[in-house]
Amino acid sequence: xxxxxxxxxxxxxxxxxxxxxxxxxxxxxxxxxxxxxxxxxxxxxxxxxxxxxxxxxxxxxxxxxxxxxxxxxxxxxxxxxxxxxxxxxxxxxxxxxxxxxxxxxxxxxxxxxxxxxxxxxxxxxxx
Amino acid sequence: xxxxxxxxxxxxxxxxxxxxxxxxxxxxxxxxxxxxxxxxxxxxxxxxxxxxxxxxxxxxxxxxxxxxxxxxxxxxxxxxxxxxxxxxxxxxxxxxxxxxxxxxxxxxxxxxxxxxxxxxxxxxxxxxxxxxxxxxxxxxxxxxxxxxxxxxxxxxxxxxxxxxxxxxxxxxxxxxxxxxxxxxxxxxxxxxxxxxxxxxxxxxxxxxxxxxxxxxxxxxxxxxxxxxxxxxxxxxxxxxxxxxxxxxxxxxxxxxxxxxxxxxxxxxxxxxxxxxx
Numbered sequence: 001x002x003x004x005x006x007x008x009x010x011x012x013x014x015x016x017x018x019x020x021x022x023x024x025x026x027x028x029x030x031x032x033x034x035x036x037x038x039x040x041x042x043x044x045x046x047x048x049x050x051x052x053x054x055x056x057x058x059x060x061x062x063x064x065x066x067x068x069x070x071x072x073x074x075x076x077x078x079x080x081x082x083x084x085x086x087x088x089x090x091x092x093x094x095x096x097x098x099x100x101x102x103x104x105x106x107x108x109x110x111x112x113x114x115x116x117x118x119x120x121x122x123x124x125x126x127x
Numbered sequence: 128x129x130x131x132x133x134x135x136x137x138x139x140x141x142x143x144x145x146x147x148x149x150x151x152x153x154x155x156x157x158x159x160x161x162x163x164x165x166x167x168x169x170x171x172x173x174x175x176x177x178x179x180x181x182x183x184x185x186x187x188x189x190x191x192x193x194x195x196x197x198x199x200x201x202x203x204x205x206x207x208x209x210x211x212x213x214x215x216x217x218x219x220x221x222x223x224x225x226x227x228x229x230x231x232x233x234x235x236x237x238x239x240x241x242x243x244x245x246x247x248x249x250x251x252x253x254x255x256x257x258x259x260x261x262x263x264x265x266x267x268x269x270x271x272x273x274x275x276x277x278x279x280x281x282x283x284x285x286x287x288x289x290x291x292x293x294x295x296x297x298x299x300x301x302x303x304x305x306x307x308x309x310x311x312x313x314x315x316x317x318x319x320x321x322x323x324x325x326x327x328x329x330x331x332x333x334x335x336x337x338x339x340x341x342x343x344x345x346x347x348x349x350x351x352x353x354x355x356x357x358x359x360x361x362x363x364x365x366x367x368x369x370x371x372x373x374x375x376x377x378x379x380x381x382x383x384x385x386x387x388x389x390x391x392x393x394x395x396x397x398x399x400x401x402x403x404x
Contacts, residue, residue, distance in 0.1 A: 126284075
């Protein structure tokens, strides 16, 4: 058991291809040269890569579209929930009354926000 | 670089571009309403100008103290050095005084423009007075482009006494009409709110509640209606200023504006009570 636990993982990974059942390589077709076979294999790999990239691309585009749509829907839901919450807690009339109360506080004639500046209009060097 | 790497890189760039585009598109799809945008921009400008005005006023106060000390020293010592110091401090405080006034008038103009509940001709007239006062201050500021002596400073001081009357007149004209406009807007909104509430809730909660509510609505209506002659009186005073000008009007209508303010507060309290019936 201890021996199993002490196994070097790096070595294990490095050796793993050796442990696989290696199938005997197919004998090259007698009418094709080795170079031609290599080119054919490369073409095959390229085709597989292009097709898989294309599919990946399509999946990602679909993912982006779906995600942006769901985000927009979420925002709309949050907004409508906020409005509902305000209506439930405060009510539309109470909300308007609150706004009017605030405006009335600002409009108090006894508490002018910007009175005429307290400047000295008699600045001179004479006494 | 291998074909695979090239393809993967171009794919990543394309996806990044697409993701960025979708975010930008989502942000741009919410186009701002021009009226709301203008209102927001105006209130942002008012906030900035208010900060600038308060900073300048603070600076003016400290310079005014230095000017008073320098002037007192000059009158006490009578030396050339003390005169030089007094001339410099006087010129500095005069420059800042003009600056404070100019910023204040610009601020008043923005507040006037953003204030609803004012008739357009009255608003335009008040704005013109402010613009004319700003122009006169700017002309007055040009005196300080060069170094002045004692005689020139005293001459500018005399000129300023004429200028300040015009500045005060323009400022009080704007202050008065803004005060009236603020209360008028609240009055208009309270009437609309009362009407909307009557439509929505007058008949709710059975016959007994309906009668109680009707009496309350009538009382609120009487209170709001009673403000109309008060507004007429105030506007009449504003339209025909006495010999004391708008500063006089501002003082004369203060009591009436206070009375309107407390009546409006009572009307809003009535409306709040009505919602609880």
